[in-house]
Amino acid sequence: MRDHRVRNMEEFAALSGLSRPTVSKYFNDPGSVRRSTREKIEQALERYDFRPNIYAVNQNRRSTKTLGIVVPFLADPFFSEIARTIERMCIDAGFRPILFGSHGDAGVEVENLENLRVLKPAGVLMAPLGRLSDRPTIEAFCADVPTVLFDSRIEDLGEAFVGSNNEQSIGMIVEYLCRTGDAPTFFEMRTPANPNAGKRRRAYEKAMARLGFEPRIVHAEGQGWEIEEIGYREGLRALSDRLFATDTVLCSNDRLAIGLLAAAYEKGVEVGRHERCAMRVAGHDDHPYARFTCPQLTTVAQDYEAIAEMSLTSLLDRIDREERSQTTSITLFDGRLVMRESA
């Protein structure tokens, strides 16, 4: 049991009865040494619990076996969930994930990339802020480090992009809403940070046109990532001023819908798909809290797992091939309708 502290690999090799290069070989790939040798090392490992100095290791390896993960906002459950999924997969793939949240701030996003640069990661998985992101910085970063973007696409950047198929998912929910009641009015932020917002609006317009309805859009004013607050405040206003043209509202995302539902409740406007209800509300993303809104929110679930897995696979693929690709491949996953009480 843990006899004494082992200073370095030299000492540990001696304790194992082996030479340092052999032990080094083992740590880089346990399968590359003879079985009897491996057993010797693992036996010693149990007694002395030695771990190679990561700083010395990374100084000499070309690739550091660390992967950066950058998300715009850790407090947003979508990103904390997806980060968690990616982290786990990284570890299973033999990499060391390191997580950065940008707090919705472009300056912090740039800082995060600078910090990552210093860490010389093998690759980076990044969900950019979107419209607010400093494109030149990200471009320069992508040129130096293999980077896969997810969730928010930035035109022509990154080795690959993985996201959700807004056209499909919005089309699907618009169709559902039209089929079961009034055609939806679209509720979105006027100047959303996330580029998915624009795609969703266009998908809404397209779906409405296809179904023969006039698209109607209500814009919420306000900036930043306090999206529920904006949905609430602007929802109150829209309800007071009767801005919603129909009794059905499709929100650009669940966080906006959460705010709107709070506003409707406060106004005494009953929301739901039943006869007596005055209004239907739907969202997009299947936010973890969508099950606990009043009423429970009908929405579209994104495939977290698939997005995480595809992002990582694409990145590891690029890292393995050790060549930078000129084109950015794009993968989009379909959403799944989640029917609850609100619409």
Next chain:
Amino acid sequence: MRDHRVRNMEEFAALSGLSRPTVSKYFNDPGSVRRSTREKIEQALERYDFRPNIYAVNQNRRSTKTLGIVVPFLADPFFSEIARTIERMCIDAGFRPILFGSHGDAGVEVENLENLRVLKPAGVLMAPLGRLSDRPTIEAFCADVPTVLFDSRIEDLGEAFVGSNNEQSIGMIVEYLCRTGDAPTFFEMRTPANPNAGKRRRAYEKAMARLGFEPRIVHAEGQGWEIEEIGYREGLRALSDRLFATDTVLCSNDRLAIGLLAAAYEKGVEVGRHERCAMRVAGHDDHPYARFTCPQLTTVAQDYEAIAEMSLTSLLDRIDREERSQTTSITLFDGRLVMRESA
């Protein structure tokens, strides 16, 4: 502008017209070199943007200027918020924060500590899982690395503990509820992961006794961090079976309250402090979503900033003094009553 890549400090020193040791001195403390020297370096820095290799640096320094932050669950807004606050403060203090979330899993928490050990951080700020945490592992870690615990206390561990004063905050809200209506029934998980839960229950009992009421407790069955789900499911059951002895319910935390409010809504039980309402519900923590529940949740706000700042200050203090303290100092911050519609 960015003429060419600078390989190392030797080369950069030559480009600055200085010797490497002097440049090294500058990077460790810009104030330690003559002003004219500093200007030379900063001028060169603008042209060549060199940054010392962090791996080579950390191999030789005793302390690594990185600070670990470990939280039990990044998807929980309380922790993502407090992590963000601490991160910012770390950077301002000249340290490099590195964030780990344990996903509510004791195994991951242990992994996080192991990974941190490898990184040889100057210190660690940790909110443990609580009851689920593997005490021996954390104890061994605290013995090796200066660690300050926050939020969840583990008896006799860490250089310091910073948390909230549950006795004060629960006492305050119990008093408020008793003054304005029925005395509250306490709603909590039977086997909560977080040790604050136990403190809150005892504080509730104490406050009720002080005010001359019989304490009444309803237990929610269920394990893990899906607290809203448990609150919802068990809330439904409690409402169906009329388990709440009074018309006022004080939840052990906001996440449980969010679930209970969803259950009440579904049951058609009107919640609020107005005449016509059948029930009052209060929470604890001032969760970011407490403003968007239906109705908005009356709760107790914890002082994020104060907890973050105090934790970091305590840690930096211990790091500076370069000595391990025998006693763990305890700091608790008072909560602030946040009155909204639900109670």
Next chain:
DNA sequence: AAAAAATATTGACGCGTGTAAATTTTTTTC
């Protein structure tokens, strides 16, 4: 049992920086 193949060892160098001692240069003080 001998030959061939696989694996381990020895010894050495390099990575980029921290750091210390001795020396030289620059700045400050009187």
Next chain:
DNA sequence: GAAAAAAATTTACACGCGTCAATATTTTTT
């Protein structure tokens, strides 16, 4: 302007590990 103090330079070693070439040993094949 000389002496004292402060700062920079030179030189050298250390950190812990990756990696290579040459050699020795073990294992597998014939």
